[in-house]
Amino acid sequence: MVEPTQPPSTDAVASVPGVPVIPAAVHLRDGENGVPVTETFYEQVGGHATFAKLVHEFYVGVADDPVLKPMYPEEDLGPAEERLTLFLEQYWGGPGTYSAHRGHPRLRMRHQPFKVNPDARDRWLAHMRHAVDTLALSPLHDATLWDYLERAAFAMVNTFDD
């Protein structure tokens, strides 16, 4: 019988022959059962206070945006602010509260009801760029966060209609 050379993976894309599959949540530890010695990105940039400020500044911009604001089903942007904060915190290694409340993110599917064309994307990104600037992160943290936000926003476009 041929022994498997790596643990079974449910993610076919991540499985490359000869390359061990490493669970994403592994941290370097101080000894076999020691405390983690690597911080998550969430911790490195300042934890909840940083993500709460980021999303708050972003929604200050959205509140004044004539294209984006009407898309939001609720007049009060507070609940949307909380959902995006929880999602980003979870994504960057903070508490998993988003999925506990909302289930699997399925972000493209959740954006289907909204007309996310290149204009909406660019407006979203402009408010987010301003919000990221208010955090004054280190250049590396800024670039890491921005790279993700930009790719995510491009991936969310679901129409090229005006």
Ligand code: HEM
């Ligand atoms: C590209 C332009 C985008 C537009 C116009 C847009 C617009 C919207 C709107 C109108 C909602 C509904 C408000 C709500 O009920 O929460 C929403 C929800 C949400 N958006 Fe976006 N969005 C965009 C990009 C993104 C990106 C890039 C992300 C992630 C990085 C994101 C994450 C979320 C999350 C987490 C929710 C709440 C989903 C839920 O749990 O129901 N959005 N968005």
